[in-house]
Amino acid sequence: MEDNLAAFNELVLLKYQVFNSIFLTLELDGVHRTGILLPLLQSHCQKGFEKSETPDEIINSFFEEWTDLDTEKKRNDQLFRFIQYIEREVVLVDSLEDAAFDRVNNLNGSGSFNSFYETVKKRRATDEMLEALKHFRVRLVLTAHPTQFYPGAVLGIITDLGEAIKANNLLAIKEYLTQLGKTPFFKKEKPTPYDEAVNLIWFLENIFYHAIPKIVNSIGVQLHQSTTALFEDNTLLQLGFWPGGDRDGNPFVKTDTTLKVAERMRTTLMKSYYRDIRKLKRHITFKGSEDKVLEIEQKLYEASFVNPKNAAIKLSWLKKALDNLHDDVEKNHQSLFIDDINELREKVKIFGFHFSSIGLRQDSRVIKSAFEAFKKFIPEWKTNKNLDTDFEALLKLAPAKQLPEVKDPVLNDTFQCIPAMKEIQKRNGAHGCYRFIISNCRDENDVARIFGMARFMGLGEKMFLDVIPLFETIDDLAVADAVMEKLYANATYMNHLKNRKKKQVIMLGFSDGTKDGGYLTANWSIYKAKETITSVSRKYGIKVVFFDGRGGPPARGGGNTHKFYASLGPTIDSSQIQLTIQGQTISSKFGTVDSARFNMEQLLTAGLENQVLNDPDKKLTEEERKVLEELSKVSYKAYQDFKKHPKFVPYLEEMSTLKYYGMTNISSRPTKRGKDDKLKFEDLRAIPFVGAWSQLKQNVPGFYGVGKAIAHFDSQGKLDEIKKLYQNSLFFRTLIENSMQSLSKSYFPLTRYMRNDKEFGKFWTLIYSESVQAKKYLLEISGQKELLQTNPAIKASIELRESIVLPLLTIQQFALIKIKELEKSGKGTTELAESYRKLVIRSLYGNINASRNSA
Structure with a gap:
């Protein structure tokens, strides 16, 4: 863990400071002045919150102390520039973490197939593992839920910048930082459901198409077996796809959308196959084999460019043609480039003609x-x-x-x-x-x-x-x-x-x-x-x-999905792992081939662990079940009382950014179910619901009720039972550590001013009190002195990102306060009020993007 932290400090934190200073020197409109002022604002915010100042007091005093901007318009213009700069700082951190991924995360360490296989051999369970591999599979289902605020162009810059950083190419880094400064982060129009699907198909084509076969082939090499024999008819890793098919998630999805998305996936896949066969054509230049490659190339060309809707090529023919090519090269040409042929065969087996299954x-x-x-x-x-x-x-x-x-x-x-x-x-x-x-x-x-x-x-x-x-x-x-x-x-x-x-x-x-x-x-x-x-x-x-x-x-x-799935005992069927991947989680966990391989292997080995190793420790005892049941009962009552509080929905509607989600052009779908003007709890979609709490830096859904439940045991002198459960149950320990992550990204000084609000002061205090109680007990039962003490690299990443977005969040709260003031004075429809609303909307982007390590 200390090695991970050292790698993070060296390859992310230190380089961030260096490259951010380069960013300051670039000749971009307003950037130099903004880059000088932003560190001052960051420090000003931190000191202000330590002194219990309100966001509007902090922003106003900053302008008075550090600038000569004397009108609201000038100040708002500068606030917009701060937001734009912070957005790009977050991108820089994303790229640095992507570039350092294989150093900060041990690709052959815990959770990797290599590590798992070593454990299997020690336990003498190789036969059991080989049998499990015939049937076990992991299925990732990509969804288009609106938690990804980066437009496609910015995602491309993150990838290119990360590669330049990894190669220490300073000239390219400077060029990409300049491109970053000139590239807009907001979308002028809402995407259509088809647009959202096309954006995610990029990940199919550029990440999963390469990562999945690499994992499968790597396992075959480690086990000294052909993947055909090893997995028989099983496709070990599968992909699902909801964009274009999910009507409940997006009522604007229609039948023609579904058909168009399926067609786009198939033609994208055909072009990928075509590119691969073109590469093979350069190497397979042998008599007899060359003609076989040419025939495959011609049919894939037709399916990709000439007549994609009615191409004559059949999947069975393509598989057989590649098999024949393989056999010919193996028999007659000393198996030259046989690995390249096998990789394409594996891709065709995995992706077929569908690439990913539309749900x-x-x-x-x-x-x-x-x-x-x-x-x-x-x-x-x-x-x-x-x-x-x-x-x-x-x-x-x-x-x-x-x-x-x-x-x-x-x-x-x-x-x-x-x-x-x-x-x-x-x-x-x-x-x-x-x-x-x-x-x-x-x-x-x-x-x-x-x-x-x-x-x-x-x-x-x-x-x-x-x-x-x-x-x-x-x-x-x-x-x-x-x-x-x-x-x-x-x-x-x-x-x-x-x-x-x-x-x-x-x-x-x-x-x-x-x-x-x-x-x-x-x-x-x-x-x-x-x-x-x-x-x-x-x-x-x-x-x-x-x-x-x-x-x-x-x-x-x-x-932590690996720990979650690894914690399931023999009473739960785990013959497969299937889960949705959405929003910023797609780009953060599967945005590069390295990170995709790492995270897919983590899921793969977690499931195989339950299939093969069958640790008796994972089965909850009757005593542990009783403790969990009681914890759940007390927590449920606390949460239901909280949810039924008369200020619950009004607080979200009036004090958070909930209603602003629908004003961002990040998704084609509405932010709530139902058509009633009056907001009802049951109409709230989970993502804006969780996101609104996140923007407030309160993260209620990740901890509320946890503190009250543990306090209940403490009041009865049974706190040791919770400590024992934490030590013995990986399932409970994973819940607690994930809740710690929610608390670590909460920051109540940001909204401390709300405690004096006549309408919502008591409700804010209720939330804050539970956060304090939850933190106290989570630290006590875990034996840690600070949150995420056992995950120092994640802790350091969160701290870096939270420090970057603190000014942004302060600006957001400042704007919300100003909007309420203008609305109370009857000026809610003025140009100035609209300017503050735009500040709120734009501030949503950076905070969400900065939270990629919440996944």
Whole structure:
């Protein structure tokens, strides 16, 4: 750990100071003056908060003490320049961390396949590991949720700047810093759902296309086996893709979007294959083999550029052609460049013609409404007025004689999803689109409606389809096993599962679970739901696969994912790991080939560890379960009382940046569900909800209720039970350490002025008191003297980033105060008020981008 910290200090912190000073010398509009003033503002903010000054007092005194700017307009212009500069400082840190990734993180250390394999050999469990590798897999599902504020051009600069830093190319570094200074960070128009998909396809093409085969081939080399023999028909690492398919996440997604995204992925993949075969063509110049390469090249060229929609090339042909090429070179040409051929074969096996599987998602309530709209077209409805809730009958719907339509575009699109899925499977292969996720799943009827809809819209008798219920709220998690048992006990549904290799995928939502029940209860409820669902699935001989809706920060199920998955014991099926990756987590964890390989290996070995090593220590004892249950009960009550506080929603609406999320051009989707003007808790989307707390530097969803729950044990003289649980349970220890990360990024001096607010003062104090209590107990039960003491490199990264954004956050709070003052005086619609609103919106960007290490 100390080596990691030393590497961070040398390669990130020190270089940041050097390169930031270079940035100051660049001839950019206003940068030199801003660069001189910004360190002064940073120090001024820190000293001001130490003296309990308010953000407006800090900003006003700064201008009076350090500048001659004497009008609000001039001062606001300077504040905008500060924000622009801070945004670029954050990019510099991102690039430095990317460049130093392999030094700060031990790529062959804990969590790597190399380290795992050494443990396996010591335990003499190699045979068990080889057997697990035939079936185990990791699936990353990219989503377009709006937590990524960098436009595509800036992401490119981060990559290029990181490579220049790694190569110590000072001339290139200076050029990229200049480019950075001249490149706008904000988007003038909202992206379309298709734009968002194209942005993420960049990661498929430039990162995952290279990283995944490298991992697979590396494992083959370490085990001295061919990947074909090692993994048989299993694709060890898979990709899923929600942009263009997720209707619940984005109501603007329609059938034509889904089809366009699938087409873009396929043509992008074909071009990638084409580039690879062109490289091979330079090396495979042997008699007989050369003609084989040329034939493959010509067919890929047609599929990429000439006739991509109706290309004659078939996946089976391409696989066979590459196999023939491999055999010819091996037999007749001394296996020259055979590794390059094998890498392309591996890519074709992994990515097929689909690249990534598009997932369709819709809310159960919309699906139910769609059935009501379509009932006149469904013959069974004429004889069964209760069809919509007749579980057995829904599963047996007959195919429609012709595809019907209704006027409502959302409801019509819900049914038209299935023909779109059928079309994508035809063009991209069966894996191109075969999963339908049901958000807000409450009972077996929600699953039966999708199953029946697929039959009705003609997906076929033996449907290549996974119907995936998503259980999110605490109540839904509690009954999830009973819902699944009703499905398993049904002959029609069980027959479908037999066609799907007796595998059922079930999604569990961390984000909405935390929003609904609080941090501790959400995590413990999901853990218990996994246990009960595993039990009932095993009873019916079904292999259950859990698909986790995990976000970036711990409040949305993020944090240390390796420890989380490694902590699951034998009572939870872990034959696969599937999880969502979203927003800044995609660029921070998978933004380079090195970081992508590292983080995918971490997930891979965490799952294999549970499959192969089967440590008895991971199984919770009855005593530990009782402690966790009581902690959850107390925490849940505390969070529910907090959530029901009459000032809860008004506080977020009036004192945070919640309503400003919708004014940023970072996403095509609305920031809340429902169309009511009055904000209701249930309409809040998890991401703006968590983000609003983050902008306040309060991070409530990551700690609220934790302190109260531990205090409950302390009041009964049972604190040692919590300490013992922390020492013995990796699951609990991971929860606590992730909560520490949330607290470490909280900074209450920023909003201390709110304690004097007539309306919200007591509510602010309530939050602050719980943060103090939580920090006290987390340190006590962990034996640490400061938060994240055992993760010094992460701690140092957070501290650097938090120091950079402190002036930005101060500006944001200053602007919010000014807006309230202008609104109270009847000047809320003036040009000046609008200027302050723009300051708030722009300040959102830098703070979110600076939080990449929350993932």
